[in-house]
Amino acid sequence: MAGRADVLIVVDIQNDFCSDGALAVPGGEEIVPLVNRLMGRFAHVVLTQDWHPPGHLSFASAHPGREPFETVDLPYGPQILWPDHCIQDTSGAAFHAGFDAARAEMIVRKGFRRAIDSYSAFFENDRTTSTGLAGYLRERGFTRVFLAGLAYDFCVRFSAEDARREGFAVTVIEDACRSIDTGGSRAATNDSFARLGVRRIMAAQLGPVAA
Numbered sequence: 691m692a693g694r695a696d697v698l699i700v701v702d703i704q705n706d707f708c709s710d711g712a713l714a715v716p717g718g719e720e721i722v723p724l725v726n727r728l729m730g731r732f733a734h735v736v737l738t739q740d741w742h743p744p745g746h747l748s749f750a751s752a753h754p755g756r757e758p759f760e761t762v763d764l765p766y767g768p769q770i771l772w773p774d775h776c777i778q779d780t781s782g783a784a785f786h787a788g789f790d791a792a793r794a795e796m797i798v799r800k801g802f803r804r805a806i807d808s809y810s811a812f813f814e815n816d817r818t819t820s821t822g823l824a825g826y827l828r829e830r831g832f833t834r835v836f837l838a839g840l841a842y843d844f845c846v847r848f849s850a851e852d853a854r855r856e857g858f859a860v861t862v863i864e865d866a867c868r869s870i871d872t873g874g875s876r877a878a879t880n881d882s883f884a885r886l887g888v889r890r891i892m893a894a895q896l897g898p899v900a901a
């Protein structure tokens with residue numbers, strides 16, 4: 691088992707990021723069995739859930755004449771436009787049916803402000819609006835954050851980077867993630883993790899103890 695100071699954060703295992711979803715991540719649902727097994731090895735599990743209101747400003751449909759995967763300038767900086775996805779209380783926003791969400795002690799919903807996207811579980815895309823997660827993790831005594839889920843190069847990436855900046859030791863379990871890979875985002879993620887000291891491992895490397 692992982693230690694008392696370890697928490698696994700499982701990012702956005704939602705229907706819209708799986709095959710036939712509105713923002714399907716290639717192979718998204720393939721990680722579900724592995725993620726379920728991983729959760730069994732951690733005493734503490736936190737989930738995130740992308741949770742947008744209709745008409746969210748990260749949706750291309752909210753910008754007449756724009757297409758998904760184009761970038762626009764919003765007041766807080768550049769924002770990639772996405773297909774409408776993970777709309778609150780729709781089946782697309784629900785966790786994948788095969789995902790064992792019951793183990794989670796906490797679910798962080800993000801992206802619920804119409805005018806700010808939130809890739810990270812810690813800070814929204816304006817980089818200043820906090821979700822409160824860092825304080826929650828610190829108050830519970832966690833020092834090591836492990837991450838898995840969707841998508842490696844967006845919500846897992848931003849969460850890992852912020853966790854590192856917040857002072858946690860951070861490990862991303864790479865085979866328990868899948869990427870969107872738009873505009874070189876996957877390679878940029880690997881570079882960023884190397885710069886920031888975010889560790890990348892395969893699930894098998896966790897061994898009998900997540901050390």
Ligand code: VGL
Pocket residue numbers: 702707740772809840841842843844845846
């Ligand atoms: C995500 C794009 C938009 C993710 C969420 O979960 O990685 N990516 N919303």
Ligand code: ZN
Pocket residue numbers: 740741742748775776801
């Ligand atoms: Zn989203």
